[in-house]
Amino acid sequence: MSRIATRFAALAAAGRQALIPYITAGDPDLATTEALLHTLVANGADVIELGVPFSDPMADGPVIQRACERALATGTSLHDVLALVQRFRRQDAQTPVVLMGYLNPVEVMGYTAFAQAAAAAGVDGVLTVDLPPEESHELNLALVEHGLDPIYLLAPTSRDERIRKVAAAARGYLYYVSLKGVTGSAALDTAEVARRVEHIKTLVDVPVGVGFGIRDAVTAAAVARVADAVVVGSALVSRVEQLAATPERMHAEIGGLLAEMRRAMDVGVATA
Amino acid sequence: MGDLIDFSQFPDANGHFGPYGGLFVAETLMAALEDLRDAYARYRDDPEFIAELDRDLARYVGRPSPLYHAERLSREWGGAQILLKREDLNHTGAHKVNNTVGQALLAKRLGKTRIIAETGAGQHGVATATIAARLGMECVVYMGSEDVKRQSPNVYRMKLLGATVVPVESGSKTLKDALNEALRDWVTNVDDTFYVIGTVAGPHPYPMMVRDFQCVIGREARQQVLADFGRLPDALVACVGGGSNAIGLFHPFLADADVAIYGVEAAGDGLDTGRHSAPLNAGRPGVLHGNRTYLMEDANGQIIETHSISAGLDYPGVGPEHSWLKDIGRVHYGAITDDEALAAFHELCRSEGIIPALESSHAVAYAKKLAPTLRSDQLIVVNLSGRGDKDIFTIAAREGITL
Numbered sequence: 001m002s003r004i005a006t007r008f009a010a011l012a013a014a015g016r017q018a019l020i021p022y023i024t025a026g027d028p029d030l031a032t033t034e035a036l037l038h039t040l041v042a043n044g045a046d047v048i049e050l051g052v053p054f055s056d057p058m059a060d061g062p063v064i065q066r067a068c069e070r071a072l073a074t075g076t077s078l079h080d081v082l083a084l085v086q087r088f089r090r091q092d093a094q095t096p097v098v099l100m101g102y103l104n105p106v107e108v109m110g111y112t113a114f115a116q117a118a119a120a121a122g123v124d125g126v127l128t129v130d131l132p133p134e135e136s137h138e139l140n141l142a143l144v145e146h147g148l149d150p151i152y153l154l155a156p157t158s159r160d161e162r163i164r165k166v167a168a169a170a171r172g173y174l175y176y177v178s179l180k181g182v183t184g185s186a187a188l189d190t191a192e193v194a195r196r197v198e199h200i201k202t203l204v205d206v207p208v209g210v211g212f213g214i215r216d217a218v219t220a221a222a223v224a225r226v227a228d229a230v231v232v233g234s235a236l237v238s239r240v241e242q243l244a245a246t247p248e249r250m251h252a253e254i255g256g257l258l259a260e261m262r263r264a265m266d267v268g269v270a271t272a
Numbered sequence: 273m274g275d276l277i278d279f280s281q282f283p284d285a286n287g288h289f290g291p292y293g294g295l296f297v298a299e300t301l302m303a304a305l306e307d308l309r310d311a312y313a314r315y316r317d318d319p320e321f322i323a324e325l326d327r328d329l330a331r332y333v334g335r336p337s338p339l340y341h342a343e344r345l346s347r348e349w350g351g352a353q354i355l356l357k358r359e360d361l362n363h364t365g366a367h368k369v370n371n372t373v374g375q376a377l378l379a380k381r382l383g384k385t386r387i388i389a390e391t392g393a394g395q396h397g398v399a400t401a402t403i404a405a406r407l408g409m410e411c412v413v414y415m416g417s418e419d420v421k422r423q424s425p426n427v428y429r430m431k432l433l434g435a436t437v438v439p440v441e442s443g444s445k446t447l448k449d450a451l452n453e454a455l456r457d458w459v460t461n462v463d464d465t466f467y468v469i470g471t472v473a474g475p476h477p478y479p480m481m482v483r484d485f486q487c488v489i490g491r492e493a494r495q496q497v498l499a500d501f502g503r504l505p506d507a508l509v510a511c512v513g514g515g516s517n518a519i520g521l522f523h524p525f526l527a528d529a530d531v532a533i534y535g536v537e538a539a540g541d542g543l544d545t546g547r548h549s550a551p552l553n554a555g556r557p558g559v560l561h562g563n564r565t566y567l568m569e570d571a572n573g574q575i576i577e578t579h580s581i582s583a584g585l586d587y588p589g590v591g592p593e594h595s596w597l598k599d600i601g602r603v604h605y606g607a608i609t610d611d612e613a614l615a616a617f618h619e620l621c622r623s624e625g626i627i628p629a630l631e632s633s634h635a636v637a638y639a640k641k642l643a644p645t646l647r648s649d650q651l652i653v654v655n656l657s658g659r660g661d662k663d664i665f666t667i668a669a670r671e672g673i674t675l
């Protein structure tokens with residue numbers, strides 16, 4: 001069983017939901033990201049989504065676009081991100097790491113070379129935003145062969161036939177994009193999300209996480225009542241942007257927000 | 273090679289031209305693209321749709337555009353006869369409107385009330401704003417802030433036509449960033465919004481659909497050259513940014529193995545300087561904006577900034593069908609520098625009384641090199657894809673003239 005599946009199984013056995021923070025690797029530099037990874041784990045991260053910066057992040061809002069620009073300004077490459085994961089793994093053998101990004105950097109490295117290097121570095125899953133199952137067969141083969149889970153997105157616009165098709169290619173978990181829009185969009189409608197996630201869970205076997213628009217503990221707790229995982233990205237990345245010059249505050253605020261979400265999710269679910 | 277392939281069978285059902293094209297978008301857009309694919313499949317052969325499109329092209333756009341024999345230019349160059357396909361004479365001044373008329377009819381049939389577009393030089397933005405005004409639809413055009421600066425006449429035109437022009441400040445602030453922003457808008461407003469892509473790039477079915485709408489150029493040129501000269505041309509030349517005017521001219525001739533076909537990319541300051549927009553000449557295959565195609569990218573797969581004096585060619589990718597036509601050797605892709613394009617611009621102004629767009633001037637400059645290698649009884653069709661009024665400020669500024 002993969003590290004991701006193991007983690008979700010353990011959470012399910014404990015009646016808890018996964019908290020999945022996202023940060024962009026290399027924002028504003030790799031040392032900052034490495035330190036932040038440990039802060040995320042210390043404050044309740046069950047799985048980490050690590051963004052691979054790309055010059056044209058079409059599905060991302062301004063917060064993560066700027067994070068990509070900062071990371072690329074210091075020359076962060078896919079190789080650097082893999083080396084970062086390898087350093088993280090030396091200190092943390094348990095927390096699953098999912099790389100989230102766009103296809104072209106992977107395409108340039110080559111699918112097999114990428115899958116090999118990612119597995120060797122200790123990566124557990126790969127979410128390629130602009131790679132729907134229609135185009136992912138070849139990369140999926142390489143990932144699965146090297147023990148990596150291909151993670152896929154579902155959207156409010158996904159019809160049942162597509163949900164089944166996406167689920168058939170997915171391993172680890174499915175990431176339900178809670179709203180029509182880019183990352184960091186306006187607050188989401190938790191009642192509508194609940195309705196959709198409940199429906200999706202009747203169609204798929206893997207755990208379903210929810211992300212896009214989750215920025216506080218109240219929303220995280222509401223989503224945790226219906227989903228298997230809560231993903232938070234832009235709310236963390238905007239704090240990196242504002243506080244990178246004062247690392248202590250940055251770690252305190254990001255750790256604080258995550259811990260608050262963790263508490264609210266656990267309490268919220270227990271009392272629901 | 274070319275004569276063994278049935279070009280009408282491409283792309284395949286999933287939008288692939290060999291290894292190129294496809295459908296590389298985030299999940300949120302997949303349903304909209306499936307709807308568009310199905311709608312286009314239904315209407316492309318629908319007699320009523322075709323009749324309405326033909327009527328619009330004739331009475332609103334002003335088609336057919338003339339095929340003009342540039343006799344004086346041909347004499348000066350001393351070689352093949354130069355035939356200019358006058359897309360510059362279309363309503364709005366470029367070939368772009370052939371496509372926006374078609375996509376707007378689809379938008380109407382799909383019940384969409386809002387139209388968005390990206391634009392580089394502004395020609396596609398103007399053509400989209402034009403058709404949106406006519407159909408009474410809301411129109412938002414995304415344009416890189418660099419392009420807003422260098423194409424101010426077209427920005428004003430779009431505003432006169434009632435469109436909202438949104439300057440895009442991210443990335444290199446040019447066409448590729450406008451496309452990113454338009455995709456973000458579409459993801460957010462996918463229920464009521466139709467995205468009118470202006471070139472033969474993007475996710476399936478856009479490269480196929482835009483090609484089909486632009487093929488009116490090549491179909492007319494074929495009939496016109498047969499009527500005027502009793503035979504097919506020896507060569508075709510068109511500029512290639514995304515490549516919609518080029519594929520429109522080329523496609524109806526692809527099966528004619530004796531017709532040599534030349535696409536012309538922007539070499540900017542020169543291919544060896546790195547400051548250019550010539551992915552087919554100096555790039556390699558990758559994935560951007562929904563399709564696999566030749567790209568300008570660095571060793572890590574990041575898209576790099578491009579350069580051309582012509583905003584309409586200043587794009588790091590190219591339509592996937594061109595990538596395939598390059599690989600199979602059916603079309604030869606050359607490149608023309610800023611300086612060569614400018615010289616050709618002036619030459620056409622003075623010898624024929626035609627002010628060409630800077631984009632089209634690249635094709636003219638290439639034809640100038642090609643013509644002397646052919647006999648005087650041979651024929652070259654050059655696609656004059658747009659008129660140059662929009663470029664006069666750029667050219668004046670470059671030549672140190674204050675208007």
